[in-house]
Amino acid sequence: MQAFQQARMARDKRFDGVFFVAVKSTGIFCRPVCPAVLPKEQNVTYYNFAAQAMAAGYRPCLRCRPDSAPGSYAWKGVDTTVERALSLLSAFPHLSLQQIAEKLGITDRYLRGLFQQHLGLAPKRYQLYQQLLFAKQLLHQTGLSIEQVAQAAGFQSARRLQDNVRQHLQLTPSQIRGKQQHTRALELTLSFRPPYNWPQVRDFLALRAVPQMEWVDDDSYARTFRMDGRQGWFHARVDEANDCFVVKLEMQPLDNLKAVIDQIRRILDLDAQMPLISTALTNCGIAVQDQLPGLRLPGVWAPFEAGCRAILGQQVSVKAAIGLLTRLTELCGESSERGRLFPLPEAIAEADLTSLRMPSSRRETLKRFASYYLQHANPDPDDLLGIKGIGPWTVSYIKLRGYSQPDIWLDSDLVIKKQIANYALQPDQAAPWRSYLTLQLWSML
DSSP states (O other): OHHHHHHHHHTOGGGBTTBEEEETTTTEEEOTTOOSOOOOGGGEEEESSHHHHHHTTOEEOTTTOGGGSOOOOTTTTSOHHHHHHHHHHHSSSOOOHHHHHHHHTSOHHHHHHHHHHHTSSOHHHHHHHHHHHHHHHHHHHOOOOHHHHHHHHTOSOHHHHHHHIIIIISSOHHHHHTTOOOOSSEEEEEEOOSOOOHHHHHHHHHHTOOTTTEEEETTEEEEEEEETTEEEEEEEEEEGGGTEEEEEEEESSOTTHHHHHHHHHHHHTTTOOHHHHHHHHHHHTOOGGGSOTTOOOOOOSOHHHHHHHHHHTTTSOHHHHHHHHHHHHHHHOOEETTEEOOOOHHHHHHSOOTTSOSOHHHHHHHHHHHHHHHHSSSOOGGGGGGSTTOOHHHHHHIIIIISOOTTOOOTTSHHHHHHHHHHTOOGGGGTTOHHHHHHHHHHTO
16 A cells, blocks of 8 residues: 555556545545645545445546546456456446356356455446446546437436436536537547557557558557447547547447447557566566567457458568558458448458468468358457467467457567577566567567
8 A cells, every 4th residue: 555655645647547546534536646635644545446436435536537547457466257257347238247157157146255355346336337437437528418428338228327327426417517518529538557658559550550441640540440230430649748549439329339448448558557567578688778668569459350460461571461451451341431441251251362462371261260250259269279270379469469468478479589589588577468578579679
């Protein structure tokens, strides 16, 4: 708790979203970066999760808005089952507690016990608080109607949303919204903890951007996307002065908005905690002065797309791989109002790919990969090793960029092998952040 106290007193932005500060005298909880007058330490209680503060009866601050804080790795170190459950409870559309327990291979009673042990509240209560915080963010930042906010946050009706806001936030939607003026477009600010190395992310994405599907300029990234059969587009502009991205979003309907926003956060890696990552890089042998400050792991919209990128990138340069990917998108991708969409598995599986200038064996691998996705929705990445032509490097790349897993070590990559020899590294010492070691070594070439 001493580290939390020091971070609170310094309003250290590196700890934004890592913990929350509840003030006993006001009944309000805040982010550690809240600009309000600092309360006395004896009046303060610290929580790892906003949901814990809400369960204790505190209401979220309207000034620093805990709902807009970056995500946190605060759950690292808790029971692995709880870690996976937290992710599933935050997913959308919502799964029942029984469905989540079945996915985890445990009983729902055991899951409830784990939550009480590690968080001090029930899983359904945690899920409800996550919905309410997301609804609060939409009320603050957008011009969406109460009905639209309810739909996007997973409530059955506007009345249900209003009742829960009054009961658990001790506010009304009108009080949250206030008199802010909003544009008609759906626009949100997505916060991150500094430092954030936008030039590194920008250049990485720009080198791999597919024309008519992705757009990268000095201060923004945009792309078309598809989720659950619906089409959309987003444009994310970095605002480094305020440690956030301003995101414009087009999609209809809004019932999976939370999932889309979570994907954007993942692609831009907005929730990384650089002090932990920097320490891991130092432990494995990368001197602090050689590290990229604010290094991030740029993601790909979907694992299937990441797999296609990996297959087309086998044994060719990045430029050649993107040329093939562009041609594949022209051949098989659908048109949308904003450009082209990445091809669906069925389109690739059924297409004539002879115009792709690559070995026929690789074309067949791509078609087998697409056919596998047709037969298995959201397959386990490791199961893909059973497909002829898919090896460990391809699966690791899917985990690295399609799932943004933080501890993927591409030790079979030729660039990585050279860098290990050059710097006499001990890669295992970078766990559980070896994905960032991979990006660090690529950038140092």
